[in-house]
Amino acid sequence: MARAGKVKIDRERCKGCALCSAFCPKKIIKPSGDVNSFGYHPAEVRDLKNCTGCGICALVCPDVAIIITRKEEAA
Amino acid sequence: MANTLFVRPETLTPDPFHYCPGCGHGIIHRLVAEVIDELGVRETTIGVASVGCSVLAYKYFNFDMQQAAHGRAPAVATGIKRVLPDRVVFTYQGDGDLASIGLAEIVHAAARGEKITVIFVNNANYGMTGGQMAPTTLPGQKTTTSPAGRSVDQAGYPIRVSEMLATLDGPAYIARVSIHNPPQIFKAKKAIRKAFETQLRGTGFTLVEVLSSCPTNWGMKPAEAFSWLEKNMLPYFPLGEYKAASGVSQDD
Numbered sequence: 001m002a003r004a005g006k007v008k009i010d011r012e013r014c015k016g017c018a019l020c021s022a023f024c025p026k027k028i029i030k031p032s033g034d035v036n037s038f039g040y041h042p043a044e045v046r047d048l049k050n051c052t053g054c055g056i057c058a059l060v061c062p063d064v065a066i067i068i069t070r071k072e073e074a075a
Numbered sequence: 076m077a078n079t080l081f082v083r084p085e086t087l088t089p090d091p092f093h094y095c096p097g098c099g100h101g102i103i104h105r106l107v108a109e110v111i112d113e114l115g116v117r118e119t120t121i122g123v124a125s126v127g128c129s130v131l132a133y134k135y136f137n138f139d140m141q142q143a144a145h146g147r148a149p150a151v152a153t154g155i156k157r158v159l160p161d162r163v164v165f166t167y168q169g170d171g172d173l174a175s176i177g178l179a180e181i182v183h184a185a186a187r188g189e190k191i192t193v194i195f196v197n198n199a200n201y202g203m204t205g206g207q208m209a210p211t212t213l214p215g216q217k218t219t220t221s222p223a224g225r226s227v228d229q230a231g232y233p234i235r236v237s238e239m240l241a242t243l244d245g246p247a248y249i250a251r252v253s254i255h256n257p258p259q260i261f262k263a264k265k266a267i268r269k270a271f272e273t274q275l276r277g278t279g280f281t282l283v284e285v286l287s288s289c290p291t292n293w294g295m296k297p298a299e300a301f302s303w304l305e306k307n308m309l310p311y312f313p314l315g316e317y318k319a320a321s322g323v324s325q326d327d
């Protein structure tokens with residue numbers, strides 16, 4: 001069973017604090033170059049296929065801006 | 076097959092938090108909401124918000140809330156719990172609110188063994204008003220009212236609230252936790268859950284002190300602020316259980 005994670009970021013809730021990127025074990029989530037309507041740089045996942053769906057980004061997110069689903073696939 | 080691993084707790088309203096980027100209040104709100112969801116007590120919970128950055132907490136929790144005058148949340152919670160003893164009643168207070176202006180209220184609520192839960196957020200300063208020195212500000216820590224660093228000659232020493240209240244007979248559960256990294260966030264949630272479970276058993280006063288960060292007033296990036304907390308606050312404010320049915324245990 002391979003695990004694939006799916007991270008959904010609510011761009012309008014994200015304040016670009018970058019705690020998710022500081023704690024992501026794969027270092028694949030980072031504030032983007034875009035701005036949301038509050039002027040923050042919302043986080044984005046750069047390399048979703050490397051995401052294991054571990055949930056650490058959501059755990060440390062102070063704005064509950066991240067939702068995670070995990071896909072279980074037969075190897 | 077996709078299963079949802081992490082969703083917004085139902086106990087949080089859809090309102091976005093007004094807190095600064097990286098502020099610990101949002102994490103702590105979410106932990107409280109998750110515990111209330113897990114215990115299935117949303118319909119019977121009443122929260123008391125304090126004065127400080129979390130003054131608007133009533134907007135974010137999807138249960139009944141009352142907002143109290145500065146420092147008086149434990150007195151308000153006492154009244155609510157005594158009139159409605161079947162409700163789960165908690166206060167959510169900062170260190171300025173609880174340990175300065177509200178010190179008498181918290182000590183007496185604890186000494187009386189009021190069957191309430193207190194979520195005490197220690198971020199080592201007054202966040203809302205611009206980062207002034209609090210009773211929990213560390214020796215040498217720079218704040219807007221201690222620009223050269225807190226001088227213990229002039230301002231005395233920080234108060235360790237958990238240790239102090241644990242000397243009383245009224246409390247049934249007192250713990251100090253932190254949220255500076257993922258394992259600590261899990262531990263913090265466990266302690267918050269234990270406090271609410273203890274209230275449900277009705278054995279006494281319960282308090283969880285949560286060490287948190289204030290990146291804006293500390294003048295640090297959010298991740299840097301968590302490192303500062305770990306390096307500077309943990310030695311002065313050791314984590315662990317200071318009062319529990321199973322005896323006390325301090326983390327190393």
Ligand SMILES: Cc1ncc(C[n+]2csc(CCOP(=O)(O)OP(=O)(O)O)c2C)c(N)n1
Pocket residue numbers: 126127128129145168169170171172173176196198200201202203204209
């Ligand atoms: C009677 C009274 N005195 C002083 C104030 C000013 N005041 C507002 S919030 C606050 C302290 C808040 O600090 P804390 O409780 O640590 O919460 P934080 O904002 O850090 O979350 C003070 C002194 C007030 N609102 N009312």
